[in-house]
Amino acid sequence: MLQFLTSLFKPKPAVAPPITSETSMNFDQSEVGPFLIRLAENPRFALPRDFASTITEAMPELAAEDTRRWRIDGDFDGAAMRLEVEVFMDDIDAPDLYFFSTPEVIAEIEKEMKLLDDWDRN
Numbered sequence: 001m002l003q004f005l006t007s008l009f010k011p012k013p014a015v016a017p018p019i020t021s022e023t024s025m026n027f028d029q030s031e032v033g034p035f036l037i038r039l040a041e042n043p044r045f046a047l048p049r050d051f052a053s054t055i056t057e058a059m060p061e062l063a064a065e066d067t068r069r070w071r072i073d074g075d076f077d078g079a080a081m082r083l084e085v086e087v088f089m090d091d092i093d094a095p096d097l098y099f100f101s102t103p104e105v106i107a108e109i110e111k112e113m114k115l116l117d118d119w120d121r122n
Helices: 002-008 029-041 051-061 103-121
Strands: 021-026 067-076 079-091 094-101
Touching: 021 103, 029 051, 029 094, 029 103, 051 067, 051 079, 067 103, 094 103
Parallel strands: none
Antiparallel strands: 021 094, 067 079, 079 094
């Protein structure tokens, strides 16, 4: 009975808003790790420590035309968020990465993608 009563007063974990937006980009295999690390270091995100390595370490196991998807729970601007990342091996050295989350999260990821694209052009 006491456990039941104390559980009533425990704070509930924050619930992430639903996923409603997506973005994607084709990467050179060598760009994926640095991009995901830069995303994880973005001060607006609080992502799991192994976010980038989990994805990049799984990619060599994917054959051309294979797809794999990860669900990541973290924070964005201090609020709970869910990010789903899908890798499609369009070609052995050129994966397509798809990102699914809220419009605000996707807008920030698109800013990072634009920075990468601008850097590649120079």
